[in-house]
Amino acid sequence: MLHRLSLGLVLCILWLLLSGYFSSALLLGLGLASAAAVVFIAHRMDVIDHEGHPVHLGWRATIYLPWLLGEIVKANIDVAWRIIQPSMPIRPNMLRVKASQKSELGNVIYANSITLTPGTVTVELEDGLLGVHAITAEAAEEVLSGEMDRRVTAMEGHVETAGKKVE
Amino acid sequence: MALIADIVSWICLIAGSLFALIGAIGIIRLPDVFTRMHGAGIIDTMGAGLILVGLMVQAGLTMVTVKLLLILLFLMLTSPTTTHALARAALNGGVKPLLDKKNDGEDEPSKT
Amino acid sequence: MFTAAAAILVTMAIALVRALAGPTVFDRILAVNSFGTLTMLFIAVYGFLSGRPEFLDIALVYALINFIGTIAVTKYVTFSDLGYSADKGGSGDP
Secondary structure (H helix, E strand, C coil), X not given: CHHHHHHHHHHHHHHHHHHCCXXXXXXXXXXXXXXXXXXXXXXXXXXXXXXXXXXXXXXXXXXXXXXXXXXXXXXXXXXXXXXXXCCCCCCCEEEEEECCCCCHHHHHHXXXXXXXXXXXXXXXXXXXXXXXXXXXXXXXXXXXXXXXXXXXXXXXXXXXXXXXXXX | CHHHHHHHHHHHHHHHHHHHHHXXXXXXXXXXXXXXXXXXXXXXXXXXXXXXXXXXXHHCCCHHHHHHHHHHHHHHHHHHHHHHHHHHHHHHCCCCCCCCCCCCCCCCCCCC | CXXXXXXXXXXXXXXXXXXXXXXXXXXXXXXHHHHHHHHHHHHHHHHHHCCCCCHHHHHHHHHHHHHHHXXXXXXXXXXXXXXXXXXXXXXXXX
């Protein structure tokens, strides 16, 4: 129910901001009606779940995202500096790490965070085991140290009680 | 005040362009598909992000900023998905990643 | 802002070189994906440059189409078929 409500709210806000009509009651009503229709159709199609619309992460995501942003900036500067050096000191290697998240959503967030950070790319994801391609030994050690893994797990929290388990 | 906003937005735009350029140079210089993905990652995160933030500062608190923010959000959600799909396809397609454990700078077929 | 637009154009040209020269098909897909991202950025910057922020809607749609197109081409290259459903994970349709 929480997810349906939040989906409807997000759709309404999106409609308001993208259309830019604030005064006409008819247009506002039509926008509200279309948002409600979309929520109804999505409910009938049974595509609203805690995976596509992870609001239950809530405030814990606001702790994780700034940290991820800082990591991305640091990794960007590092990789960019390596690329523009004439000798190009890169050491590509593959490694496997264990993802300790309990749900598939947590795994996907972790894998996407790794890919979003330049210098490391998630190549495969199977049963909580990630194959990671790293461009330097330092980037590989960064992943192996498991700090990002811990933080994603902390953000995931007690997800099993909030959302229903995937089939 | 407007001057400060202008300067900040200029710095963001220039830095973003620089990062995008470095990413493209990386796409040209790096030796194989998997390493080139890191170059594309620089364009997608830092280049696009900084340029969009620069435009946001330029626009101020208007509808335009919201649209720019939406573009940034979509980009940050879709870019890792694309990269992951491509990496997996390349691995399944039989492309062996170039790996070196000991010596660096030996197995690069220098392009430039 | 002219500088940014010019730099984006140069970057697009470099990405196009890789798309033309790429040894494997995946290099080309990667380069074209970057090219699409840069096109989106260029549309946004050009909208500001010509004082017509309505261009941002086009940029927004371009970002989405770029994503879907890249995924579709990747899937086509891998499976030689767009209607192939993934064999693992969640069931496609209920």
